[in-house]
Amino acid sequence: MKNLLTIVITLFVFQTSSAQLFSKERIKNNENVDKARLSYGYFLGFNSYNFNFDYYEDKKDIQVETTTGFSVGLVGNLRINDYVDVRLEPGLFITSRNLIYDESYFAGLEYTDADLIREVKSTYIHIPLLLKLSTKRINNFKPFIVGGISTALNLSSNQDNPDDNSAGEFRMKKNNMYYEIGFGIDFYLFFFKFTPSVRGIFALNEEIVPDEDPNSPWTGNISSMKTRGLFINLTFQ
Template sequence: MKKILIVFVVLLSCNLSFGQLFTKKKVINLENMDKKILSYGYFLGFNSYDFKFEYERDLEDILVDNTTGFQVGLVGDLRINNHLNLRFEPGVYFTTRNLRYDESYFAGQSFNPSDLVRETKSTYIHLPLLLKFSTNRINNIRPFIVGGISTALNLASNEQNPDDNSAGQFRMTSNNYFYEIGFGIDLYLLYFKFTPSIRGVFAINDEIIRDVDPNSPWTGNITSMKTRGVFINFTFR
């Protein structure tokens, strides 16, 4: 997650410094683009998903080895007024997280080293509805903040799988709900608008499907497990 943030900051700094956008009068590109009521585009990006756990007993935290995933999707933008837009950004998000359990979860039980690790691969159909609040345009840039709610269908959740962790299957809910907040900057280029942005995403619902055994070492000590993540998107319109 830190690596993704560093990449975004470097890219944003380069864009802001290029051409001294804040200090010199520039040729105005795409002058009438923001006057459209409806506009469309697409995005590509990177993600870093994590889990936030709450526990029943005070054992060692479950560690999450998160990796950098990627996403692709479409953008639909509805202009409400000069500073406010309603956006729908359906996309497909791919990620993998590995959960690492401490041996204390298996106290009094025999276990194999493989029992201490659970891999969760997720493919989300992510459907956010967002409000975008933009500043006044400054030459060919326009900063904004964005926030809203979303739902996501996890196609790799294993929710309907009758096997649980005793058979090596970690299960999660298929339908999940989030709130999102972030910021970005519109860059008006000669032929299109390029928008780098970053968003934090936070699950509202508990996502874990518990094992049949209420004392399961994998799920018995977990009160709730909620996704949180960072998205970096590059939008083209």
């Protein structure tokens, strides 16, 4: 799903860009849309969250089975000049991941097939503060890069749950910090500005809540677990 979306957006961008670069058509849509000091919009998108693990001992990696999640949110844009904008993009991000453990983690212990899998469902209130650096507008499109920091509140967090993996509960922290970097293209259509963008996110803080047992097969060998992810957003302004 993620690869298909990326291909579709790439083909759309290439086709539109080529048509505008080599066409004699020079009429500009929405010429004044970027001149407002403050502007607003909304976005719809898809996300894919993963984990990056570091380990104490050299065992087989924990496999992360990712899914395609859904995102929706608002956009607030502060224009600095023709090439620089500051953006706030609060949104709701829903995702799910499955952690698959190798049998070697349970050597000498009794376990079932259910013990080898932990489902991690997450619903985030994600709030990034971003700096958008754009090129000069060419006909009806304008490429840009974007980067910044963000914070997220995991509404599905079970950080304070006294039960841990011994009772089937894989616990994660409630508050997280990230840095983000990405790129996109503003397309100036007749009635609005349409912006497809791709952005990567990388956690700055440790996210796992260890089990009470320091030798737990689920968390005992994990020295660090941090989120990394990919966002594909379609913004309308």
